[in-house]
Amino acid sequence: MPRKGMRTIFFKPSSSPTAGTPSSSPQRVTFSDSLMDENIQIARSLITKWDDTSQSCSISSLFSSDNRQDAKDYLKAVYDLQTAMHYFITHHSTSDKLVLAQTLMQTAMKRLEREFYQMLKINGEYLDHESVSVSSSRASRASFSDLEDYEVSETESRISDDAISEMERVSTAAMADLKAIADCMISAGYGKECARIYKIIRKSVVDEALYHLGVERLNFNVIHKMDWDVLEIKIKNWLRAVRTAVKTVFAGERILCDTVFSGPSSASIRVSCFSQIVKEGALDLLVFPENVAKCKKTPEKMFRTLDLYEAISDLSPDIASIFSFESTSAVRSQAANSLIRLGEAVRTMLADFEAAIHKDTSKTPVPGGGVHPLTRYVMNYIAFLADYSGSLAEIDAEWPLTSNSPLPEAYFGSPESSDSISSPIAVRLAWLILVVLCKLDGKAELYKEVAQSYLFLANNLQYVVVKVRSSNLKFLLGEEWIVKHEAKVRQYAANYERMGWDKVFASLPENPTAEIPIPQVRNCFRRFNLSFEDTCKRHSSWIVSDPKLRDEIKISLAKRIAPVYRDFYEKYRVRVLRDPSTGNEPLVRFAPDDLGNHLSDLFHGTIGSGSVSSHSTAPYSRTNGSGSVSSHSTSPYSSHGGRSP
Template sequence: MPSKGMRSICFNPKTASFASPSRGAPPRPALPSPAAPAPVEVDKVIEAAALLIMKWNPDTSSYARVTSLFYESKREAAQFIACVNNLQKSMHAWASAGPATAPDGRLIHAQFLMEIAMKRLQKEFYQILSLNRAHLDPESVSARSSRASARSSISDYSDDGGGGDDACAARDSIAEVEEASTAAMSDLRSIAECMIASGYGKECVAIYKIIRKSIVDEGIYRLGVERMSASRAAKMDWDVLEMKVKNWLEAVKIAVRTLFNGERILCDHVFAASDTIRESCFSEISRDGAMLLFGFPELVARSKRLREEKMFRLLDMYLAISESWPEIESIFAFESTSAVVSQALASLARIGESARAILSDFEVVIQKESPKSSPPVAGGGVHALTVRVMNYLALLADYGSIVGDIFTDCPRPAKPSLPELYFDAAPESDNAPAVSLRLAWLILVLLCKLDGKAKRYKDVARSYLFLANNLQHVVSKVRASGLQELLGEEWVAKHEGKVKQFAGNYERLAWGQVLASLPEGSPPAASPAQAQERFRRFNTSFEEAYRKQRESVVPDPKLREEILGSVGGRLVQAYREFDEAHRPALGKERNAGRFVRYVPEDLENYLSEMFYGTGGGDVGITSSTSSLTSSNRHRSWSR
């Protein structure tokens, strides 16, 4: 396959742009009807034409048979064209004046010379097209750097103030290519205009179509786009088909912006004299290759082997056509090439249809996920289903506006089908785009499945931590992708509020008993026995809660800090006040260490080790000097 550097045909900067419907040269003013020429003038025209035409008659001159007129002498080639044009005008004038005014035998002789001249020009036209592939064929010049890249490199050299010799060499090379290209195009145009004006346009067009169509067809083949039936595509393994898709994604950029664009520019230039011929030539040259190119995505989209992971290759093809759409419409603007545009549209429509079907199948997969399909996630962490679904939706949303285009026709979920738990967090169906509602609905389906999986935890506090972790992962993915723009800030804010709600429920259920063991306001103990009992009650509740929760996991750093700050801040501060109020009541009893197992710093250290999935340390330490320390996680929430 040619490299990405394939560039369009070098062309004369004076060539008219084809952005407008009339991409050729402006029409020439109509000439007045010629008067019948005098016999003397007839003789001069025929004599001048005969000398030059017969000189280059390949049937009578071995020199003319092996030599090219346009390569041998540009000046003489121009004279040849002028002689033929003069001869044609004279013949036209004679024919218009009527047989009575036509010189005897001279019109027949002029016709004889005209036929010889047309054979010569036909041969020259063929030779220029054949021998100038390097200057006229965008495929052949793909090995060279593009004109823009070369100019950019020269500019870099100039800016750096160095590489003068290299810059000059690059300039010379580019100038040589452009000069040869411009000359070849100019020669082709002058020959085509002369032959068309002389009534031999059919022969000229036939040569052009044969040569240029073979170049386009070869270019499509070299780009790796092959003819393939729908049945073959349907039976092809996805790995093989995916490789063809990747190849097509590179090919379509080159084909549109270089191959077809270059052919359109060349055709418009050579046949600028006739809009009808321009259209006919370009249509026949490009239609088969373009239909093959733009028909490929439709074949892929019809494959029955498409699954959720294939979605993104479809979107890549949709994006490739969408990005090239202005060029496609401009290049194939002729009525005779409208089938190419229709084929590109059909591929877009089929891709959209398949993408919507894949997304529906993806929803079915989520719906079929059984709460018992996997054991509860250790520590209440993020479930694999959450990761999978959110990665998928985030990638989908990152395709930007084309996602909205494709899923515009998605059926909107009915409000009664939305789970009541999340109903108030769904986008408003009256205002939100269809794609936003569709993605929000898929997330709701996911959250309902997670709600079912949360019920498998025996510890209710752990189930709420599981919900908080998974919803936080959902929100984080939305924030970090194009989902945020599609779902809206209000959606994100509402779900962030639910994360806090789940985290609050976890804190209340997991650590509420510990906080309840500390008397509110920490009144002074009336006796050592009361102080001992209160310390014993706190120790028991804290150690039980810690043993249950020390395996808990909070992967998200922000959520982990919030939970630790909330639990630690309240617990450490309350215990500090409790310790300061009740420790003096124990006096200097020998067994005081049995009751006062922790100092506030011990609680800070224990809590600092939580929610990392490391399991923390064992509780029940009887001396603060041997308590767990962690310099990198130690915090003092109550100070």
């Protein structure tokens, strides 16, 4: 049981007088009273020392002092002053000391407001979003009480020199200082004043960062009136800016806000500050793709639309994480709406693209049976689409291929479009290729000679196969698809040989070494001379654009003609020359080696024939007035960022 003397020191008697005790009896001063009074006096000394109006305050910034202990002692004094105020409010609500404590607290808060403002302004370069992002892990581990360790510990300093840069170190220290001040002000009931300063300074930083990235506030009416060339420049600028804006500016601002207002009483202030600082800029950034998607849709806009889709899709997890507060849900919704609108635009453009192929009505045969501009345009377009297979798969997931097409019903589900192809987007791209191949079948009928029709089909299908094999289409369509269509190319080439060189083949005997009457020999030479010369002359303007296919056809022809002719030539040439009945008629016009020389000159086309190398840039075609594809305009791919067929 405590002694009577000790009780009077540690236990405060009831404030109401008890029976037998005079009401005018003086109240005893307890140990707690003395302790709280001492807290006020210590706080008074430090707060007065750093009061802006005090002549003794000669240092401009408390937190830039060489002695970190001063700032630490100052904040501790403020916290102790709060404790004293709470004590006197509870136990001596009319005490003059409470009035003094409140006055001191107001003075301290003014000082901390100034320190908070100066720290945000002066340390702007160390609180840039990139430095904040890099330093965030260290800042989250650091507390204000740890900051002196960065300077007084030689070992820690040596380790820090190896691990982080000076800017990162200052950034970490500045964030810890800001957090310490914010915690103190919020604890003292000055959270609104702290948040007001923070919002003003940091919103100007974010707005300036977005301005330098080229982020503009463009509404739909402005975008809708832009020429495509101008709008495409805006899209390129946006694509360059969006990743930095989300991953550096907004992410860095969220990290800084979470760090400064990470105290237990700071949750609502953290949410309010972050929302008001970044919400407007984020909405301006993310509404742009939606407005682009709502503009008129043409094939030339497909790839930029997909670029926009990919950018937002890739950043969606970051956007969901950074803007996770309910107050920033509008930013998440805007990103989702932009994705939806862009996906709808892509589906519309794909449907229009297929329709344009169906509607193509060009009736002029390609000179020489070469590669048709439609083939070049469509295959370059599809090859570019293959580069976006991931995004197209997302867009295409709920858009099944239907039989609402001018093609015969039998083509749907045909092996050409589905065998060995597993992904839906691969099936769709294979379908588009099938559409153009069917269109080319009709164009092959425009040639007067069947042989040239087959050469035209071989040229165009070879171009398709080469384009597939040399692009990401090979991964989507697979080796089986390629091998199957390569076999079709060989079949078309064989049909060309059979139909185009039939008279040459027929002019030679089946067995060139068999004994044949001289009159029949003379007739064979005449027929061969006539048919070979005529065929070479007629085919001299025909084209095989692909060098590999060109060589294969020449080699095949040489193998079928040269050996038979050589045997026949060697057996009967001397006899024919010695036969007096031939007179001066030049029956033997070609030596066996001459055949190869004549064949080597074929399939290059003639000047003005309209031949185009298979390695040239494909022309871009806009849709003509009827909605069909026209092949007389420039390529959009030259301006397409980073992708090439």
